Amino acid sequence: QQQVKQSPQSLIVQKGGISIINCAYENTAFDYFPWYQQFPGKGPALLIAIRPDVSEKKEGRFTISFNKSAKQFSLHIMDSQPGDSATYFCAASSVSGTYKYIFGTGTRLKVLA
Amino acid sequence: ETGVTQSPTHLIKTRGQQVTLRCSSQSGHNTVSWYQQALGQGPQFIFQYYREEENGRGNFPPRFSGLQFPNYSSELNVNALELDDSALYLCASSADSFTDTQYFGPGTRLTVL
Numbered sequence: 001q002q003q004v005k006q007s008p009q010s011l012i013v014q015k016g017g018i019s020i021i022n023c024a025y026e027n028t029a030f031d032y033f034p035w036y037q038q039f040p041g042k043g044p045a046l047l048i049a050i051r052p053d054v055s056e057k058k059e060g061r062f063t064i065s066f067n068k069s070a071k072q073f074s075l076h077i078m079d080s081q082p083g084d085s086a087t088y089f090c091a092a093s094s095v096s097g098t099y100k101y102i103f104g105t106g107t108r109l110k111v112l113a
Numbered sequence: 114e115t116g117v118t119q120s121p122t123h124l125i126k127t128r129g130q131q132v133t134l135r136c137s138s139q140s141g142h143n144t145v146s147w148y149q150q151a152l153g154q155g156p157q158f159i160f161q162y163y164r165e166e167e168n169g170r171g172n173f174p175p176r177f178s179g180l181q182f183p184n185y186s187s188e189l190n191v192n193a194l195e196l197d198d199s200a201l202y203l204c205a206s207s208a209d210s211f212t213d214t215q216y217f218g219p220g221t222r223l224t225v226l
Contacts, residue, residue: 006155032213043117043203043217044156089155093213100146100169101205101215103155 002027004092006104013111019077021107023090026071030092035064035075038087080111115140117206117218125224126194134189134221136204145187146215147179148203156203162187163209199225
């Protein structure tokens with residue numbers, strides 16, 4: 001019940017295309033859903049986050065779509081660029097869990113020039 | 114405003130040894146969480162410290178211990194190192210234990226031989 005399932009494991013997209021990464025969770029106590037971007041040898045960097053009271057949040061080229069009833073959320077990267085090539089992690093947390101993050105297994109994105 | 118810093122960057126130890134990793138939280142943050150990230154996996158929560166007290170622990174054995182100091186910097190200690198302890202150890206800070214946004218440091222790469 002504490003797992004966050006992330007798919008796909010890897011993704012190849014042409015420059016200018018849309019990258020879509022999906023996550024699903026079981027624990028309805030989760031109330032915060034961030035996405036992190038990680039480059040090799042670096043720590044995860046916060047990209048965008050959403051709470052269950054909204055269905056969509058957009059920041060620049062990054063959009064989170066959230067479906068509370070289906071317990072799913074996804075990251076959309078519009079106009080994908082080679083510089084977006086990285087590993088992306090979704091996560092979930094709740095106040096009852098002391099805000100510890102439960103991370104997905106990661107999606108390795110490669111954007112072809 | 115300085116970000117989260119960690120030291121050392123890399124560390125090589127042999128099985129059975131002990132190791133101490135250090136983390137300086139982002140300015141103004143009093144909560145530090147530690148995560149272990151094995152190669153190709155998402156980060157796994159180890160524990161969190163808030164105002165010098167442990168404030169939640171993940172599924173890690175007691176040989177993983179920590180400290181938080183009055184300036185809110187933190188240490189992660191691992192005793193009796195095992196080969197499976199080889200990983201990237203990440204420190205994340207947040208403004209307080211009731212804030213869900215966490216900012217990660219660059220990590221310490223630990224190799225156990």
